[in-house]
Amino acid sequence: MIHIIYISRAVRPLSDQDLQLLLDQCRRDNAQHNVTGVLFYSHGNIAQLIEGEAEVLEPLFEKISRDGRHSNVMKLVDKPINIRSFSEWSMAFHPLEPAGFEQLQGFLLPNRVPPVPSSLTIADATLIDLVRLAVFGADAAATSVLPQA
Amino acid sequence: MREQQLKDILRHMPAGVATLQGPELRYGFVNEAMQEVLGASVTEGFPITECPGTLPADLLEVMQEVYRRGQPYVAKAYRLALSSEGDEPGRPRYFDIALEPVREGGGEEVTGLLLFAVDVTGQEEARQRTHELAIETRRLDTRLRVLTETVPQITFTVDAKGNYEYVSPQWYYFTGQPPTADLNAMWPLLIHPDDRLRILYQTDAARTAGIGWSYEYRLRRHDGQYRWVLSRALPELHAPDKPVFWHGALTEVHDQRELAEALRRGEAELRFLADSIPELIWTATAEGFVDYYNQYSEEYSGLLSKDLGPTGWINLLHPSEQANAARRWVHSIATGESYEGLFRMRRHDERFRWHIIRARQLTDARGLRWFGACTDVDDQHRLREVLQTQYDELARTNRDLDTFVYTASHDLKQPLFNLRGLFDELRRSASFDDPQESQILTMVDEALRQLDLTLQDLAATVQDQRGLSAPTESLDLRNVADEVLLGLRAQVLESQAEIELDFEAAPTLTYGRANLRSVLHNLLSNALKFSHPGRPPHIKVQSNLSDTNQPILTVHDNGLGMELPDMPTPVFQPFTRQHPHVAGAGVGIYLVQRIITSRGGHLEVTSTVGQGTAFSVYWFDA
Numbered sequence A: 001m002i003h004i005i006y007i008s009r010a011v012r013p014l015s016d017q018d019l020q021l022l023l024d025q026c027r028r029d030n031a032q033h034n035v036t037g038v039l040f041y042s043h044g045n046i047a048q049l050i051e052g053e054a055e056v057l058e059p060l061f062e063k064i065s066r067d068g069r070h071s072n073v074m075k076l077v078d079k080p081i082n083i084r085s086f087s088e089w090s091m092a093f094h095p096l097e098p099a100g101f102e103q104l105q106g107f108l109l110p111n112r113v114p115p116v117p118s119s120l121t122i123a124d125a126t127l128i129d130l131v132r133l134a135v136f137g138a139d140a141a142a143t144s145v146l147p148q149a
Numbered sequence B: 001m002r003e004q005q006l007k008d009i010l011r012h013m014p015a016g017v018a019t020l021q022g023p024e025l026r027y028g029f030v031n032e033a034m035q036e037v038l039g040a041s042v043t044e045g046f047p048i049t050e051c052p053g054t055l056p057a058d059l060l061e062v063m064q065e066v067y068r069r070g071q072p073y074v075a076k077a078y079r080l081a082l083s084s085e086g087d088e089p090g091r092p093r094y095f096d097i098a099l100e101p102v103r104e105g106g107g108e109e110v111t112g113l114l115l116f117a118v119d120v121t122g123q124e125e126a127r128q129r130t131h132e133l134a135i136e137t138r139r140l141d142t143r144l145r146v147l148t149e150t151v152p153q154i155t156f157t158v159d160a161k162g163n164y165e166y167v168s169p170q171w172y173y174f175t176g177q178p179p180t181a182d183l184n185a186m187w188p189l190l191i192h193p194d195d196r197l198r199i200l201y202q203t204d205a206a207r208t209a210g211i212g213w214s215y216e217y218r219l220r221r222h223d224g225q226y227r228w229v230l231s232r233a234l235p236e237l238h239a240p241d242k243p244v245f246w247h248g249a250l251t252e253v254h255d256q257r258e259l260a261e262a263l264r265r266g267e268a269e270l271r272f273l274a275d276s277i278p279e280l281i282w283t284a285t286a287e288g289f290v291d292y293y294n295q296y297s298e299e300y301s302g303l304l305s306k307d308l309g310p311t312g313w314i315n316l317l318h319p320s321e322q323a324n325a326a327r328r329w330v331h332s333i334a335t336g337e338s339y340e341g342l343f344r345m346r347r348h349d350e351r352f353r354w355h356i357i358r359a360r361q362l363t364d365a366r367g368l369r370w371f372g373a374c375t376d377v378d379d380q381h382r383l384r385e386v387l388q389t390q391y392d393e394l395a396r397t398n399r400d401l402d403t404f405v406y407t408a409s410h411d412l413k414q415p416l417f418n419l420r421g422l423f424d425e426l427r428r429s430a431s432f433d434d435p436q437e438s439q440i441l442t443m444v445d446e447a448l449r450q451l452d453l454t455l456q457d458l459a460a461t462v463q464d465q466r467g468l469s470a471p472t473e474s475l476d477l478r479n480v481a482d483e484v485l486l487g488l489r490a491q492v493l494e495s496q497a498e499i500e501l502d503f504e505a506a507p508t509l510t511y512g513r514a515n516l517r518s519v520l521h522n523l524l525s526n527a528l529k530f531s532h533p534g535r536p537p538h539i540k541v542q543s544n545l546s547d548t549n550q551p552i553l554t555v556h557d558n559g560l561g562m563e564l565p566d567m568p569t570p571v572f573q574p575f576t577r578q579h580p581h582v583a584g585a586g587v588g589i590y591l592v593q594r595i596i597t598s599r600g601g602h603l604e605v606t607s608t609v610g611q612g613t614a615f616s617v618y619w620f621d622a
């Protein structure tokens, strides 16, 4: 199994509807292919972690990086892991119209991202914190996925 | 029949046709088209002057003239103001109007006029537009020329065969070539020999592919210097995929290139520098992802940069310090505050060495970035630890000495008291003949008083300074023992002693902290000091409760042992040394005993020479 973390920029801002569409499609396809992880979105900034079998993830990442909705895809990590750190695939963003999103399967408010399990190395957890910071700005520093002291 | 047919044709012809008869030019046949031109419906037989329709006066005059002279006349693009359906004057319309004299029966005399009017409005408007366009084009052309010849760039046009069709005058200024120079022959010769082939090839390739180009090369300037220029050109397509010309511009980019080159060199030099420093150096993006580790980082960690990864340095830290270090890094990235911390970092041989990690945010050519360094302070750190231990030991020795002074001053009080008693007795019972007797007696008296005062002062000073009389507190024996052993670490390591601590039966003791430390320190250091040369020391420290529930501490060793006097409770005197060959002040056990007795307890000892010694501290006598 491997995990991949990347950051990118949306070509143009994604609307609530764009995001929900992406959420629906990805949750369906990822569940089908046993892909788990999390995607962060805010003001055109995108970061995503995906974990799964290398045979699935490598072509998926190829496809995602060619997706016309975003560009400047920069892969930060691509390495083998022993176990998954996420039980499903979810997406964290601030909808313009939050009503209705709260109940949506796989949707998270950015400050509700749960701490990561200790199976993830501190270095990788730090990377997730840094990409959250890069996507959501300094506010994200208030909550951390790092284990508490 | 033929005439009727002819009339029909004429009637429906798209050009206006009319006959005018006699010198009064009376309307004869007027077809539909002509009727439209003339406007008001004209009636056969009426003279044209009475019913001219749209025909202006000057045309009427010309008609009469043509009639008189018998010479045909054509007015080209003659403007007629036709009335439109509505009332406003319609748009002007233009006609080619032909006037042909008619001679009846082939005679000489003119008997009428044939009038043709062909609508040429469309052509005329087109002609006028063309004219306006030509003027506009000339204006643009002038502007283009001014621009082309005043911008700093050299502009040029190349045809499909690759021949220079045009080059702006700047080319001649730049190259210093005469206006008569053969562009196509000269240009390639002015390109730097190292660039020439590449440029000719790339130009040919772009032309063949019908696409534009953009490349840089060195072009010789009038002073013989080669300067970097950027050549960009785009094809002009007349039909799709069929370029006819390439228009382009040549911009001098020499200074930018030199600058970029200098920057690249500078960066390479910095990298070289960073790679030669025996310190871990790295840079990170504004987001906090490390994007460069110097060579030493790889050597130190035994990992490649790509395996270290954007946050890989955290993996090198001691596991117990990683989370803390990571949280502080995220905080620095969020706030821009500098980063600094003391951490243990794993070397390639799995050994951890202390490092100070520092990082600061700086802005360089690539924007905001972080620059970090990890400085090895392991040796300093260890040295400091050793110094601290030595310092602790010194402080303790000092304290012990103070205790000694204190207890000694106490102990000297009794003999002094006895001395004074004896002296008083002597004065009473003996008589002296010496006349200076009373003087001497006073002096002895005074000396004794002085001695007493000095002893009191000594005791009071030490007591104040060292807190030996400090109030008792509840002490964790293991805690204090660990502290003491830390101070003795060097001796423990050196002698490879095995030390067993067992405080389970009575883990705490209510006592003066400095006192307990002194007692433990002296007993333990003695046990280490007087070890048997044939075996490493094995020391067992145990706390217990007596039958009367009073705390007891025993320190048992397997050392040299000693001869004990035949007394149940030997009294230890200062400066008596059981083992003259072993270093030590000889005051240790004396002190311990003094401390214990002063707090209401006593010390017992059993020993077998060559086997070992056991001290038992009865903290409080019931």
Ligand SMILES: Cc1cc2nc3c(=O)[nH]c(=O)nc-3n(C[C@H](O)[C@H](O)[C@H](O)COP(=O)(O)O)c2cc1C
Pocket: A022, A025, A026, A029, A030, A039, A046, A048, A050, A060, A063, A064, A065, A067, A069, A070
């Ligand atoms: C930012 C971003 C993240 C994406 N993440 C995923 C993902 O995790 N899983 C997935 O199946 N598709 C993801 N996609 C969508 C894919 O790029 C692709 O559009 C989708 O898989 C449909 O592919 P298909 O047309 O081949 O079925 C993502 C797209 C974007 C723009």
